[in-house]
Amino acid sequence: MSIAIIGAGNVGAALAKSLTAKGQAVRFGVPDPAKYADLPKQFDGKASVGTVAQALEGAEVAILAVPYGAAAQVAASIPDWGGRVLIDATNPLAGLGGLVVGTTTSGAEEIAKLANNARVVKAFNTAGAENMIDPQTQAGPVAMPVAGDDAAARANAMALATLIGFDAMDAGPLKNARYLEPMAMVWIQMALVLGHGRAWGWVRGKK
Ligand SMILES: NC(=O)c1ccc[n+]([C@@H]2O[C@H](COP(=O)([O-])OP(=O)(O)OC[C@H]3O[C@@H](n4cnc5c(N)ncnc54)[C@H](OP(=O)(O)O)[C@@H]3O)[C@@H](O)[C@H]2O)c1
Secondary structure (H helix, E strand, O other): OEEEEEOOOHHHHHHHHHHHHOOOEEEEEOOOHHHHOOHHHHHOOOEEEEOHHHHHOOOOEEEEOOOHHHHHHHHHHOOOOOOOEEEEOOOOEOOOOOEOOOOOOOHHHHHHHHOOOOEEEEOOOOOOHHHHHOOEEOOEEEEEEEEEOOHHHHHHHHHHHHHOOOEEEEOOOHHHHHHHHHHHHHHHHHHHHOOOOOOOOOEOOOO
16 A cells, blocks of 8 residues: 655654554655655655655555644645545644634544545544554553544554554544544643653553
8 A cells, every 4th residue: 555644743753663664655745855854764665755745646545644733734735635545643732731623523524624535534643653653552452543434444544553553443434533632632631741651542441
């Protein structure tokens, strides 16, 4: 599978690390590829970097890993997403204190309105970047809820989450991102505000 990762920061690089470790090729799309010229060296020849348009060439799946403030611009900048699966890993943060949208909509739904002909899926937003590199915990793999209106796109994102070691969970339609984004706020409060550390993750308990 050809995977574009839009954004090459904490989340983009973490997902690239785990995906390339499983044999996938990734191409980062960033505003200034020269800034990230050395980044692909970390990924054993399985990653490259270019503009967002270059990253999307031939990509079946794109992962959106940019600050939410840039997500609308990215979504709207592509005239036709060509039916691609667009995995939205962003969180519409108002700093560490809250979300700029919620209850009646979600960041994912707002992105979907702007990304013409994209099959938008919400995933990878409820775990920290460290867990994207290694989703295993002593209690089992970190759960990864995946929401989206297109069942095949949702299955595609779940397969990627499973490939890199998450416990992928079908979270239903895209509007359920209204609940997954606050779930990320719980993670942020626990990890960063209340001092429980970035290693913790949601794990599905099974009797
Ligand atoms: N960090 C986490 O643990 C975590 C976990 C789950 C979800 N998230 C969410 O994931 C998203 C990314 O977080 P992060 O921590 O990876 O952020 P980050 O480290 O700040 O990285 C953001 C990346 O996006 C790039 N970018 C900015 N504007 C862009 C544009 N218009 N087109 C393409 N690329 C652009 C940046 O490039 P430049 O360097 O050139 O600006 C940078 O490479 C956020 O929405 C965050 O809420 C984060």
